[in-house]
Amino acid sequence: MTMAGVADSLLADARARIEREIDATFDRLLPVPDDARARLIEAMRYAAIGGGKRVRPLLLIATAGMYGVDRDSAVRAATAIEAIHVYSLIHDDLPCMDDDGLRRGKPTVHIAFDEATAVLAGDSLHAFAFEVLADPQTCADPFVRVDLARALGAASGAHGMAGGQMMDMVAETAEFDLHTITRLQQLKTGALLGAAVEMGAILGKVPHDGRTHLHGYARDIGLAFQIVDDLIDHEGDASIAGKAVGKDEQAGKQTFLTLLGAERAREQARLLVDQAVEHLGQHGSEADLLRAIARYIIERDH
Amino acid sequence: MTMAGVADSLLADARARIEREIDATFDRLLPVPDDARARLIEAMRYAAIGGGKRVRPLLLIATAGMYGVDRDSAVRAATAIEAIHVYSLIHDDLPCMDDDGLRRGKPTVHIAFDEATAVLAGDSLHAFAFEVLADPQTCADPFVRVDLARALGAASGAHGMAGGQMMDMVAETAEFDLHTITRLQQLKTGALLGAAVEMGAILGKVPHDGRTHLHGYARDIGLAFQIVDDLIDHEGDASIAGKAVGKDEQAGKQTFLTLLGAERAREQARLLVDQAVEHLGQHGSEADLLRAIARYIIERDH
Numbered sequence: 009m010t011m012a013g014v015a016d017s018l019l020a021d022a023r024a025r026i027e028r029e030i031d032a033t034f035d036r037l038l039p040v041p042d043d044a045r046a047r048l049i050e051a052m053r054y055a056a057i058g059g060g061k062r063v064r065p066l067l068l069i070a071t072a073g074m075y076g077v078d079r080d081s082a083v084r085a086a087t088a089i090e091a092i093h094v095y096s097l098i099h100d101d102l103p104c105m106d107d108d109g110l111r112r113g114k115p116t117v118h119i120a121f122d123e124a125t126a127v128l129a130g131d132s133l134h135a136f137a138f139e140v141l142a143d144p145q146t147c148a149d150p151f152v153r154v155d156l157a158r159a160l161g162a163a164s165g166a167h168g169m170a171g172g173q174m175m176d177m178v179a180e181t182a183e184f185d186l187h188t189i190t191r192l193q194q195l196k197t198g199a200l201l202g203a204a205v206e207m208g209a210i211l212g213k214v215p216h217d218g219r220t221h222l223h224g225y226a227r228d229i230g231l232a233f234q235i236v237d238d239l240i241d242h243e244g245d246a247s248i249a250g251k252a253v254g255k256d257e258q259a260g261k262q263t264f265l266t267l268l269g270a271e272r273a274r275e276q277a278r279l280l281v282d283q284a285v286e287h288l289g290q291h292g293s294e295a296d297l298l299r300a301i302a303r304y305i306i307e308r309d310h
Numbered sequence: 311m312t313m314a315g316v317a318d319s320l321l322a323d324a325r326a327r328i329e330r331e332i333d334a335t336f337d338r339l340l341p342v343p344d345d346a347r348a349r350l351i352e353a354m355r356y357a358a359i360g361g362g363k364r365v366r367p368l369l370l371i372a373t374a375g376m377y378g379v380d381r382d383s384a385v386r387a388a389t390a391i392e393a394i395h396v397y398s399l400i401h402d403d404l405p406c407m408d409d410d411g412l413r414r415g416k417p418t419v420h421i422a423f424d425e426a427t428a429v430l431a432g433d434s435l436h437a438f439a440f441e442v443l444a445d446p447q448t449c450a451d452p453f454v455r456v457d458l459a460r461a462l463g464a465a466s467g468a469h470g471m472a473g474g475q476m477m478d479m480v481a482e483t484a485e486f487d488l489h490t491i492t493r494l495q496q497l498k499t500g501a502l503l504g505a506a507v508e509m510g511a512i513l514g515k516v517p518h519d520g521r522t523h524l525h526g527y528a529r530d531i532g533l534a535f536q537i538v539d540d541l542i543d544h545e546g547d548a549s550i551a552g553k554a555v556g557k558d559e560q561a562g563k564q565t566f567l568t569l570l571g572a573e574r575a576r577e578q579a580r581l582l583v584d585q586a587v588e589h590l591g592q593h594g595s596e597a598d599l600l601r602a603i604a605r606y607i608i609e610r611d612h
Contacts, residue, residue: 044476104420104425124479128479135472136467157443166350174346
C-alpha cells in the first residue's frame with residue numbers, strides 16, 4: 009500500500025469505529041422515557057444518532073489518543089462536543105435562522121417534529137453535553153472534568169460559536185473585509201474544532217505550554233474546513249452534501265469565496281492544511297491520524 | 311417590629327442587595343464588544359439585567375449563607391443559574407413556543423431584537439452559565455465547580471426543566487391526571503428551584519446525607535411556586551405580572567388550577583409552604599431568609 013493508502017485506511021478505520029462509538033454512547037445515555045417527554049428525547053436521538061462527519065469527535069479522540077487517554081473517557085467527551093455541534097445545527101436550521109429543510113440527508117428536526125420541539129431538543133442537547141462532561145464517569149479527576157466544561161463553554165457561547173453565528177447573520181447585509189470574515193469563521197466553526205483538540209489535550213493532561221503546536225494545528229484546519237464548506241456550498245451537490253447548497257450566494261453573504269474566488273480559496277485551504285501538518289512535526293506516527301484528518305478536510309465533498 | 315415585619319425587612323434587604331449583585335455581575339461579565347457580536351451581547355444584557363424576581367439567586371445565596379460560603383462565590387453561582395432561567399424565558403417566549411410579547415414588563419427579546427437573535431442570545435446565556443461555573447473565580451475547589459455544573463446541567467436538560475417544558479406542551483392536548491401534572495411541574499419549575507438550593511449546599515460542602523431537609527424544602531416550595539404561578543395566570547393583572555396572563559386557560563392547558571379549583575389550589579400552596587418551613591426545623595435564625603422566601607412565594611402577585 010502507498011503512504012496515502014495507509015493514511016486513508018487509518019482514517020477510514022478510525023471514522024468507522026468512532027461513528028459506532030458515538031452512536032452507541034448517544035443511544036445509551038438517551039433512553040426514551042415512558043412519559044410525555046418521549047417526543048423530546050426522540051427528537052434529540054433523531055438529530056444526534058446516525059450520520060454526520062463526526063469531525064469534532066474524530067479530532068478529540070485522535071488528540072487524546074496521542075497522549076494515551078483512556079478510550080471511554082475520550083468517547084464520552086467526544087459525545088459531549090458532538091452534542092453541542094448537533095444542537096447548533098438544529099437551531100441553525102430553524103425557520104427564523106437559516107430555514108433549512110434538509111440536514112445529514114434527512115428532514116431537519118423542525119420538519120420531522122415541529123419547531124417548538126426543535127428548540128427544546130437543541131436546548132436539551134446543550135445541557136446534556138455539560139452533564140456528560142461533569143459526570144465522574146468521564147474522568148475521575150475533577151480538574152480535568154471542570155476544565156473540559158470550561159473549554160466547551162468558552163468555545164460554544166458568545167465568545168465562540170454563537171458569537172460567530174451572530175456575525176454570520178450580520179454578514180448578509182454588512183460589508184466585511186477578509187480580516188473580519190476570518191475572525192467570523194474562527195468563531196463560528198474554528199472555536200469548536202479548536203475545543204475538540206483542546207479537550208483531547210486536557211484529557212491527556214498536556215501542560216498549557218506544551219499545547220502551542222496543537223492550537224496552531226487546530227486554527228489552521230479550522231479555517232481550511234470553513235473554506236471547503238464555502239466551496240461545497242458553491243459547487244456542491246445537495247444529494248452528496250446532505251444539506252441545501254448555494255445558500256450563501258442566494259443570501260448575498262460574503263465568504264472566503266466571494267472575497268478570494270474559488271481558485272485562490274482552494275489554494276489557501278491547501279496551504280492551511282500543509283501548515284497544520286507542519287505543526288505536528290515534533291510528533292511521530294502517533295500523530296498520523298491528526299495528519300490524515302487534516303488531509304481529509306480538504307478532500308471531502310460533504 | 312412584629313416577627314412578620316422582621317422577616318419582611320430581612321427579605322426586602324436581601325432581595326435589594328441580590329438584585330444589585332446579579333445585575334452588576336451580568337454587567338461585568340458581559341461587556342459589549344466592538345464588533346458584529348455587539349447585537350448578541352446587547353440582547354443577552356437586555357434579557358438578563360434588570361427586572362425579574364431573582365428567586366433562584368435568592369434561594370442559592372440564602373442556602374449558601376447558612377453555611378458561611380464566600381459571598382462572591384455564591385453570587386457568581388447565582389448569576390449562572392439565573393442565566394439558565396433567563397435563557398429558558400427567551401426561548402419560551404418565541405413565536406413557536408408560547409409566543410409572548412411581554413416579559414418582566416418590557417417587550418420580549420424576539421420583539422425588541424428579532425427571532426434569530428433571541429435564539430442565539432438564549433443559547434449564549436446557556437453556555438455562559440457553564441463558563442461562569444467552570445471558572446476558578448467561582449470556587450478554588452474543582453470538585454465544587456464540577457459538581458455545580460453537574461447539578462445545573464441535570465436540572466436544566468431533558469430530565470429537568472426542558473423535559474418539563476416538553477410535557478407542558480403535550481399538556482395542551484393530552485388528559486393529564488394530578489400525578490402527571492405534579493411530575494410536569496417538578497421538572498419544569500421545581501428542578502431549577504431545587505438546583506438553586508442544591509448549588510448553595512454544594513458551595514457549602516454540605517455532605518449528601520446532610521441535604522435531605524434541603525431537598526424537602528426545595529421540593530415543597532417548587533410546587534407551591536408553580537401553583538401560585540397558575541393562580542397569577544388565572545387571576546392576575548398583566549401590568550403587575552409583567553407578562554401576559556390568562557394564557558393557560560386560552561390554551562386549554564391543564565394545571566393545578568383546572569384540576570383542583572382556585573380555593574383548593576391556594577390551600578395546597580399554603581400547606582406546601584408550611585411543610586417547607588418545617589423541613590428547616592433543625593436550623594436556627596440562619597435559616598430565616600429561606601423561611602422568608604417560602605412565605606414570599608405564596609404572597610407574591612407577580
